Amino acid sequence: MDSRNLDRETIVRAALGLLAERGLATVTLRKVAVAVGARAPSLYWHGADKGALFGLMSEAVLKQSLEQVPPSDDWRDWLRGLGPSVW
Incomplete structure (x- = not known):
């Protein structure tokens, strides 16, 4: 992949794959x-450092988990659905 075509989503997806x-x-x-066919310095355009990458990974995992929670009118049922989604 040409490093000019890299985006955060691609980088985060690759990092989550390694994880x-x-x-x-x-x-x-x-x-x-x-994993994305680039050189490490090119990743700095998309995140400052490893800590920033971990933050982006965490955000992606949380977003995906929240999207998988079944809708519910009762917050307790919603919360029960969140547990398995995060797991």
Whole structure:
């Protein structure tokens, strides 16, 4: 992939893939860059550092979890649906 065509979504998706496959300790900017076919410095245009990448990953996981919660008129039922979604 041409690093000029990189976007945050692609980078975050690759980082989450590494997380799922190998665990959090293996998620590095260098490995994410390899996964998207770019060089690590090009990732700095999309996030300041590894901490920023983890923040973007967390945001993506939370957003996906919230989208999977079944709608409910009762907040308690909604909250019960959130647990398995986050898990």
